[in-house]
Amino acid sequence: MRIADVKEDIDHELVSREQIDSKIQEMAARVSDDYRDKNPLVIAVLKGAVNTLVAFTEALSIPVQIDFMSLSSYGSGTKSSGTVTVRQDLSADVRGRHILIVEDIIDSGRTLAWLVAELKRRGAASVEVFALLNKPSRREVDVDVKYPGYEIPDEFVVGFGLDYDEHYRNLESIAVLKPSVYQGEQA
Numbered sequence: 001m002r003i004a005d006v007k008e009d010i011d012h013e014l015v016s017r018e019q020i021d022s023k024i025q026e027m028a029a030r031v032s033d034d035y036r037d038k039n040p041l042v043i044a045v046l047k048g049a050v051n052t053l054v055a056f057t058e059a060l061s062i063p064v065q066i067d068f069m070s071l072s073s074y075g076s077g078t079k080s081s082g083t084v085t086v087r088q089d090l091s092a093d094v095r096g097r098h099i100l101i102v103e104d105i106i107d108s109g110r111t112l113a114w115l116v117a118e119l120k121r122r123g124a125a126s127v128e129v130f131a132l133l134n135k136p137s138r139r140e141v142d143v144d145v146k147y148p149g150y151e152i153p154d155e156f157v158v159g160f161g162l163d164y165d166e167h168y169r170n171l172e173s174i175a176v177l178k179p180s181v182y183q184g185e186q187a
């Protein structure tokens with residue numbers, strides 16, 4: 001789906017598909033160098049990271065294993081509830097593994113901080129992060145991101161996996177939603 005298909009809900013495009021693809025290629029080249037011979041386990045945080053995961057793992061030049069964890073803290077709103085809910089856990093045992101988390105966005109930092117701590121608690125040998133988008137102005141919890149993508153301003157974005165109330169995930173690029181779409185939501 002393109003912005004023109006939902007133009008009444010979109011304020012403007014923030015990151016084009018060309019920019020998304022070029023950042024993912026750049027990070028995949030770095031990760032391929034860093035993880036050669038480490039048999040990494042790539043963990044995608046569902047649902048938002050699914051588009052990034054597919055493009056990123058295809059762009060790697062090393063073999064990796066892939067697993068998924070479905071975490072939720074936004075529900076149907078534009079503000080973190082502050083509580084990370086595990087909707088679906090990993091199937092792999094992470095003990096002794098080199099883990100690379102793939103995230104679509106870091107906003108408050110709560111989802112990532114929770115996941116990094118949990119993977120270390122389960123005995124991972126190392127845990128690093130690739131996040132396509134980062135909103136540093138909204139950070140509430142400190143997180144260390146080895147492979148950062150684009151810094152974006154404090155605006156609610158959708159597309160390329162990112163949703164508002166489960167909508168717009170299948171938009172091909174990343175765009176700022178018109179506030180009128182979510183005005184009136186419960187704080």
Ligand SMILES: O=P(O)(O)OC[C@H]1O[C@H](OP(=O)(O)OP(=O)(O)O)[C@H](O)[C@@H]1O
Binds near residue numbers: 075112
């Ligand atoms: O840094 P934070 O404030 O924790 O925000 C980032 C997280 O929030 C979103 O997930 P969401 O809870 O919306 O679940 P979803 O991926 O299924 O949409 C996003 O995909 C990240 O996982």
Ligand code: HPA
Binds near residue numbers: 105106155158162164
């Ligand atoms: O800006 C955002 N858009 C969609 N989901 C999100 N989760 C955290 N921040 C965002």
Ligand SMILES: [Mg+2]
Binds near residue numbers: 074162
């Ligand atoms: Mg969401």
